[in-house]
Amino acid sequence: MIRLYQKWTKRTTILYMQISLKSFCLAALFLATFFSATSQTTIWEENFNSSNDGDISGTGTGFAPTTWSSGNDVEIKNNKILTKKADNNGFWRTAPINITGFTNITWDFDTNANNIEGSDRFSARFKLDGGSWVTIVSPVRDPDGNYSLSIPSGSTLELEVLFETDQNNDKYRLDNLVVQGDPPPCSNELDYEFYDLVPSGNTVTNIPTSGALSTGQINTFDVNTLQNSVDPGDTDSFSIRYTGYVHIPASDTYTFYTSSDDGSNLYIDGVKIVDNDGDHAVQERSGSVTLTQGYHSIEVLFYENGGGQQLQVNVSTPSIAKMALPFSNLYSDCNAPVDETDNDPPTLVATGNQIFCPGSSMPIVETISITDPDDTQLDQVFIQISSNYDNGDQLALTGSNPGITATWSALEGKLTLTGPANLAVFETAIENVRFSSTATLDSDTKNFSIVIAEANYLQSTGHYYEYIPAVGITWTNARDAAALRKFYGLQGYLATITSDDEAQLLGTQASGAGWLGASDSAVEGSWRWVTGPEGLENSGSGRLFWMGTSTGTAYDYENWNNGEPNNSGNEDYAHINAPGTGFDGSWNDLTNSGAGSGAYQPKGYLIEYGGMPGDPPNPTITAVTSLTPFVIDTPDQPVDQTVFVGSNAQFGVTVNNADAYQWQVSTDGGITYGNIVNGSNYSGTQTTSLTVLEVDVDKSDYRYRLMASNSATSCDIFSDEALLTVKVGTVITNKRITHRVKKN
Known part of the structure; x- marks a missing residue:
């Protein structure tokens, strides 16, 4: 708190230089009181120490002070509320207390009694937002000495204690009333x-x-x-x-x-x-x-x-x-979502592991089923290219999809389908989503994560991830905000990146500098993951992954930008760089608040769900399908061959996912190609390895290529062409006569 006070005093000084004295007074008033978002605050309290005997009203103190009153033979005696003969429903009550924004509210108070007997009764109740009274301590003759009662959240809270005694010497006492709660996070x-x-x-x-x-x-x-x-x-x-x-x-x-x-x-x-x-x-x-x-x-x-x-x-x-x-x-409220553990999650099942023809457009699923035990509609479905995303890849919604709108984010490689619409309509819409690409593809399989929630899913970890935009948020506030979030019961935390595929996925999500769960604030230069399951390791000190500055030593996966971390200005917290700052998805170290503007101003934070102690099993709200481009990678192409007349020439290609092959030849410099068959000139014409038998000089400058196909697709692929060069052997006699070796 001392540090915060000094920080805001500095800001107040700046304001004083810029505005009038009156405005400064208001600024100082606004900036005067701060409370930790992680500890309880006294909203209202009264111990009657400033009251006088016989008083029947007063004003409590605290964050939201308000008045109280008593009546029907209930008044102050020796700095406590005391009953005299309260046979006409004696009371003590407050005016409305402002509890807006507070959660986890409690009402504590002390009581004692003397000479209680017969029909004497003590009770307590509360009223929220001007509604009806709710009894929280039922009428009892002998109350407990100390009470700590939970109160729901609301806008205003009124408290009332009721007393009934039938004789002057029957005494109830009330003291040390405190209302506490957690302020906005x-x-x-x-x-x-x-x-x-x-x-x-x-x-x-x-x-x-x-x-x-x-x-x-x-x-x-x-x-x-x-x-x-x-x-x-x-x-x-x-x-x-x-x-x-x-x-x-x-x-x-x-x-x-x-x-x-x-x-x-x-x-x-x-x-x-x-x-x-x-x-x-x-x-x-x-x-x-x-x-x-x-x-x-x-x-x-x-x-x-x-x-x-x-x-x-x-x-x-x-x-x-x-x-x-x-x-x-x-x-x-840090956009803290409602914990959906009380809502039975939907179930999503999809199939589709297909071969993709480059240049075409193809559905990402073959079958899709969505069921939900307690809902008939969905609001949104998110489909992301979660592995091997290339610039030029695209997902698009085609066909008729009433009630569904589609939004494509090229930055994230994600298509959002927005309703609301019933489950069958969303099933049809997902079936109508097609993948295409203008990129030059290799044969690496592309995975598509289909999620009935905004969080992205990574199959290799089984975890969910989301990026929360929050311009200017500090690392500590981001850490606390992440810990407040849950995803179908899974505990949220600032993301920890421990593998290349996590780095790829999260690196595409952050539209600006996004906080991660790494810090060296405990020991300078000792970079650890201090959130999530990794943060629980080593007796709670976290998992060490880097020691030192930019020339330091890696102990686990790291993805620092060139020259980072550099601890420039006591930078103790890790973030993913904004696009265009360093290589994509790279990390940098910043102070808790980051820069005030520009590329190093915090733009949000990344949350991970999964792997925490006490987490329930993952909900079945995700399906992963795949498309594997039907291509021949560059290292697997045929190469040019040079042979002598009468020798054999061999051309080979490595092709994945093909089940039919046909070699072709061009005799006109690659303008046209025709199929060739096994015989005296060729063998292996329908395999991946072609042999040109006993080459004659006429085949010099012929070009060969392989056409491959897959019976499950409608496309053929062709290898690069390979050139055959035929050389003629020569013999020089002792009579200086040169004989050229010709055909036959």
Whole structure:
């Protein structure tokens, strides 16, 4: 906490130099209080130490202070709530406490009693969001001395303790009331959803709630930064939803402003405060709201419909000048998804291990089946070329697929099919996905991972992976955010790359600098995987894979960029380089926060699921099919032959996946070719090895090639042509007469 205070003090100094004293006061107020996202916070507490005997009201302290009151012969005595004769339902209760953004909430308090008998009763209850009272301690005569009770999350919480006593000397006492909870997990950022469209009706209220092109976290309202990160080049039609929490440091009336081109709205606690909607040039609109101290939900909606684009969000109070809403007071949920262990996962089964004819278009599956015990529809299916992806490879949706839209990402080699649609429609759509390529292919098999979830699947590890865009996120925040995510019960963690195929898959996913689970912060130069199963090794110190800087020693798989790691400026955390920085998928070391802009600014983080203790079996939501290009690799081509008249010439080819062969000859310099047959001139004409028998001089400059085919495909492939050169032997007699050896 000392370090954080010093860090923000430094930022406050910078603000002081840039803005007025009044604005500085508000900035200082906003920046005054910070809480760790990994420890519980006291939301509200009251120990009555500042109360006087006979008091029947007061104000608790904490992150969200509010008032309390008591009645019907319940009042303060010796710094505790004490009952007198409370036969008319004596009570102690709070006004609404702001618990927005908190999870894992507990209510603790102490009680004791004297002379309790007969019909004397003690009970406690709570109310969420102004709803009905919920009894949490049923009426008992003799309460426990100490209570620690779990409370659901919500927006507001009211607490009440009820007492019934029938005599003046029957006493219940109440003291040390504390409400605690976990604050929003990620600070200095908001969650976002980015949609590659203008909402229908040109209004932010019609921005979709599913099918986003990208989701993640970001620490700026600069829409150009986000757009350039997730959809570079397409600057004229997009929409963004920002969601999270704003920390209000003191109860007051706050005015919020949006300045935008085109439309924007701002909501606090679900209520529209700023209406700046519709197509327009840059304009500012504002709205005011009275807010209590604590967290409040915030949502900012924006869309761009051609021309320039801009979004700025500002705030002021009646006594403090307008200033930019500081991200230091904004918090995200880290896009933590709902753990789907309570939802029975669908089952996906596909077949298809086929031979691919280069230059053609071919389905990636032969059969496909999707079943789900508790759902009849799917939202999305993701198909990725998960091994041997080449620039020029493409997956495309063909045919009629009502309700399904397809989006191809050449960067990731991934096709996204988006519904919603019923299972049969998705089955048909997957059958209609075809592979083609303009690349020069070799014979390496291409695997296709079909996943009923956004995470990508790697067959060699059996793990799932996903890239979460989050511009400017720190390594520690990324580590914590990854640990909050689960995938059908599988625990998430910052990805650990321990093999070449993992490096290839994850290297194609990161659209910018993406954090990995490696660090040398514990011991300088001792690079270890400190997350996931590898992070549990060596008594929790993690798996060592590199020692030293760029000239160091590898102890396990590594993929450092040239000259890395270099520990420039105490860099202790590993990330995958942005495309164009070093070789594709290479690693670099950065500080916890990375650069503030450019190629070394963190753009997100990579999460891996699988292999953790306590993980359930992997869900059957993935199928892997393959296509093997029907080609002859360069080292296996026939080579030119030079022989003397009367000798045999041999040509050989290595071909995979063929079951029929035919050698051909060209006598016109390779313009036309014809089939040849076994006989006096040739043998092996229908094998991979051709012999030209007792070559005569007439065959010089003939060209030979092999045509190969596979009965399961409709394509033939041809080898390179090989040239036959025939030399004539000579004999020189002692009479200096030269005889040329001719045919026969």
